[in-house]
Amino acid sequence: MKLDILVKNVAVWGHEVLCDLGIAGGRFVSLGQAGAAANAALTLDAEGRMAVPGFVEPHIHLDKALISERAPVNVSGTLTEAIEILWEIKRNYTVEEIADRASRVLAQALGHGVTRLRTHVDVDPIGGTRPAEGLIRARERFRDLMDIQIVAFPQEGIVKSPGTEALMREVMKAGVDVVGGMPFNENSPEDSRRHIEIAFDIAKEFDADIDMHVDETDDPMARTLEVLAELTIKNGWQGRVTAGHTCALASYPRNYADHVIDRLREANVNMIANPATNLMLQGRLDDFPKRRGVTQVKELLAAGVNVACGQDCVHDTFYPFGQNDPLEIAFLLCHASQMSQPGEILTVMDMVTGNGARALRVPDFRVAPGGVADLVVLDARDAREAFATRAPRRWVIRKGKLIAETRLETHRYFDIQAAPAR
Incomplete structure (x- = not known):
């Protein structure tokens, strides 16, 4: 031959x-x-x-990528201000400019060897369906070059943001692949639980996986990660759920952290660490000692939980850097999680290749x-x-x-x- x-x-x-x-x-x-x-x-x-x-990028926001080119400065450097700055920008989004910004970042990622990627896209009454339409258009441009999954991400909440649930179903019908969530961004623990329940309802309706931003906060009292594990088991969605960020896990007392990690293993929840953004954003209001917000990578791995790592943000209101290079993110993770021994370095390479593929359920990787x-x-x-x-x-x-x-x-x-x- x-x-x-x-x-x-x-x-x-x-x-x-x-x-x-x-x-x-x-x-x-x-x-x-x-x-x-x-x-x-x-x-x-x-x-x-x-x-x-091929490298796997399991967590990025292409609809927001490069938005810092025209966004006001995030003066406090916090997650809260980053979200608030975006409100006005989202009102003026167009489908084509979203597709163009996303395409620039996808081309860069491809040059860095990324062949499979999962991107979140904001779904809310502010931007409507335009962000999703823009990413679907960008995905089509790269159809023969990269496998791209899109996650419907209700950053503004579901319960506290009327109309979002209907918009999530609308974009899923239009071609979005995965159901997202951000349950801690609700007004009460009860509403956070309802947020997760709605996501599972939608996922079942479309036979879709779930990928949520979970407890992206320094608050050690945040508890939505355990609820996600519980409802994953209850709904029989083991292996089909991913939790990103999980910064509060880094602030939990040891006994509760071990309990939650055990539940995550039981539920077969995939975990995504985002060292670049979370090192930048978390602990901003702390005096010293200062929390850094990167989830408990070593402890999760030791328990048998699948852990990958992702870029998250590229030149937006949350993070002013980033070039969608998995080697850069892996390098940061080695430092943030103190993974410097030979075997640990090999594990980090797994995190930007095979572990990411498992989270995205890529067959025969x-x-x-x-x-x-x-x-x-x-x-x-x-x-x-x-x-x-x-x-x-x-x-x-x-x-x-x-x-x-x-x-x-x-x-x-x-x-x-x-x-x-x-």
């Missing part, structure tokens, strides 16, 4: 020896010992570089014959080097086609041997 692409001498994530990887018809067709002869239209010699089966030929070759030999250097993406292959390539040249006009002695 003539191959479309042969990737030679590549260190495929999860394999201990260098491989030659054959691609034809958009799929992997061979994976064997390096040095085997093969006929290919395009041959790429990885020279021992590592490769992953691996480099193996018969699988969809998505591959990112990094200019690094291992995960530690990849994070430390935020390694350039040497090649990005999507469905068997080379779609991005990075070539770097460094010219040094000095000679360290000639440096004067001290």
Whole structure:
């Protein structure tokens, strides 16, 4: 068989020896010992570089991305002010400008090797269905380049925001994939519980997964995460629910935190850490010691809970940085969660690849014959080097086609041997 692409001498994530990887018809067709002869239209010699089966971005807000280009400054730097600034901007949204901003960020993500992505989109009476329509339009533009899931996100609440529940059903009918939520942003614990119950009602109606922002607060009395786990079990939605942020978990006393983590494991809830945004936003009003708001990653992993990590925000009212690069987010998480041991570094690479794929329920996410030929070759030999250097993406292959390539040249006009002695 003539191959479309042969990737030679590549260190495929999860394999201990260098491989030659054959691609034809958009799929992997061979994976064997390096040095085997093969006929290919395009041959790429990885020279021992590592490769992953595409990065997974499980949590981002494309409808808000790049909005800082025209938004007032968030003076307090808090989550509350970020949301309030957005109110006026959302009233003036247009479908096309949302699609255009999202497309710019998606193109950047693709260059960084992201081949699967889940984005939240605000659904409320302020912006109506326009944000969802804009992201559906952007998704269509990237249909052959990236698998994109859209989450209906009621940031303004459901119970306290009349009309939102109907809008969520409307956008689900229009092509949104996942039911979102933000239960702590209601006026009482009873309304927070009702918020989650409504989300499950909608999810059952559309046979959809659920992905909620949960307890994105420093308040150790926030309790919606445990309610989400309880209702996941009650509704038989184990494995189909994801909780993002969960900052309050970082402030819980140990005994209650362990109880909640055990319930999350029982409910098979996926967890998403968002280190960039939460390091920036949480603890703003604290004196020292200052809480940092990143969820209990090590403890969740140790309990057997699936944990991934995501970008969350890109140049918006919540976060002024971000380039939708999973290696940057992984690098931040290594610091925020103090994951520096060799095994922990490997786990963090899992968090931006396979763990994210599990949260998005991506089938057969691996480099193996018969699988969809998505591959990112990094200019690094291992995960530690990849994070430390935020390694350039040497090649990005999507469905068997080379779609991005990075070539770097460094010219040094000095000679360290000639440096004067001290």
